[in-house]
Amino acid sequence: MHYRTPLLALSLLALWQSPAFAAPSTACNGQTLSKTFASGASWNLCWAVRPAEGIVLSQVTYKAPNNAARRVLGEAALSQLETAFDDGSVAPLMLTTEAGFGGNNLQTLTAPDCAGGTLRADNGRNVLCETTRSHGYFYKYTTQRQGQLLELASHSQIGARNYSVRWRFFENGTIEPSVGLSGELPVVDATAAQYGWPAMKSGKIATGFTDHALWRLDFDLDTTHANDVVEEITSTPTTDRLRKTKAITALNTETGRSFDPETKRFWRIRDGILTNGSVGQISYELVPNHYDASRANSSNASWLAQDVFFTRYNACEKYAANNPTSACGGNVSQFANAESINQQDVVVWYKQSYHHLPRSEDSNRISTVWSSFQLLPRDWHSTNPF
Template sequence: MQYRTSLLALSLLTLWQAPALAAPGNTCTGQALSKTFASGASWNLCWTARQAEGIVLSQVTYKAPNNAARRVLGEAALSQLETALDDGSVTPLFLTTEAGFGGNNLQTLTTQDCAGGTLHADSGRNVLCETTRSHGYSYKYTTQRQGQLLELASHSQIGSRNYSVRWRFYENGTIEPSVGLSGELPIVDASAAQYGWPAMASGKIATGFTDHALWRLDFDLDTSNANDVVEEITSTPSTDRLKKTKAVTTLSTETGRSFDPETKRFWRIRDGILSNGSVGQLSYELVPNHYDQSRANSSNAGWLAQDVFFTRYNACEKYATNNPTSNCGSNTSQFTNGENINQQDVVVWYKQSYHHLPRSEDSNRISTVWSSFQLLPRDWHSTNPF
């Protein structure tokens, strides 16, 4: 198969020594980048390019107008990506066995790739595009306000696939990581219609596939990295479904959890000490997308068995699976080994799964498919700061 052959050809690569993760603290890894909006809201962060993950962000700090600047993330990056074809075959892991999103796979950008924006270089190559965009209404009621966002984007070419990794930092404090897929369709013989969709004028079948992406988010809220608290929040309907009862449970030990539409289950990571000056405690909420495909696990693998994993920071836990360090677990299901995470440095491993059944319009260039989620401020302020 053309698609699989082009990917497997890349498996003949030179192995590298994976770099250590940034230690907890206030260390800026790489180059500093900042954006201040006209409102006075601002984002400050550092970025670097690594062989496996591509662009990695660290010390991500947000400041609302007339409020103090507070750190949100100590480090954040795409941690693993795998494609499983509907015919049962699975590609090599893109971040660790396909030479990564960085290195030569990280594309050199031109002004055409970054229209209206600013290019940033690593090792003499422009690899990151920074743009400022309007995102529509921040709110609209008796008054209204249009908001802006800072967007950082990079592109990695691996075999016949192109992945765009995009981070959006909204003026209101929301963070939206996303990964976009384009490239060529995976083509098999026309006899394999049960695995795909007729998408070529020749009658050839484009195989359906599922992308599994897993992000690593090291929360270090405000000044301390060692007092995070994870809370699971549910709204359970009554028997007659006319009421929903809220429950908040603190997750005390490392665990993997899955979304539940019936109970509207979600999670927030809050600071163990600080409040917003009113009744709320500073926190960020995990807001999923593609909720309908959250349980996908094509290869029945441990690292795909849950939608989100919560672990205590460990320097050797670098990648969601195929983790190369001998004195650490090999994947997130092994990272969750019962350590205490209450009032500790918490790392969130969030899984996105997206099944794509090709269509004729994807021939022979896949129309970009985006998968995203949001990190939303919850009680970060006592009132709307805008």
């Protein structure tokens, strides 16, 4: 009998742990959407609406001309957004305490909202605009090639602010998530000149603010989700700044990392096995943006202390902050608790921070402020497929 208690305890522990690290679903979550360009390149994905995140994409697959289709992302969405004002005040979290980007906050779109595109409906409401656009040169040398992209856009109204969430899927495999802010200036004060800018005819001061948007990107490269590898790549200049030395370091455990303009630090998520048929292992590179706002953390919050977090997939880790599931940590800094991410299912939590000092042109209506980054195929092919 004295052997049964430890065995029972181990069995119960295994049962308790198994849901957290259960494999993510490979089924389509919601409605399918596909785009095939004239070149033969194509994107296929699924999309659905959730109350907090708004539009959620899943099973995102890319195919280059004369190449096999490969999955890039198992799931992708905005996972939290906070506004911190320059006077020290902080607005409620948009996704979890302000009723989210979905539900009644997700706007019903009309034809003028989707000029030249196609409206997509969820539960009888048009909430997504699908458009194909030209984006200019793929390349221009002895020959030239123009390219196209697929754009998916939705809009959420939260109080006096309007947020546009835009996904661009380029013909060459690049993905560009973006969030755009419009609406009315959020805080106006008559005296706090040190925190803002005179933006009203009355002379009132519009307070400056920083938007922190965190994206959740579950990479499931190709057919197998659980063999991802994260690498940090740096190019460090020599003392005389005439040369740069490349270094590649594998990140083997969950961690948070910050940008470093001096070493041109960036990251890639690669498949642990599959190559491009030549010397490279297929991967996607995270191309950071807004280095000037990196490490912005005016509220000294742990989930904003790093610019990017890498964690192992856990079904209950949904929101970068104010995560409601009791079985998980409360925010992404707690998700990163040193579990192995080597040859595992990796989730990337990427922070976009943008500081906006208002100007007179923002009075009455803020001209849309866009903040974006890119996911770029690296060694996805052995040569340029175009």
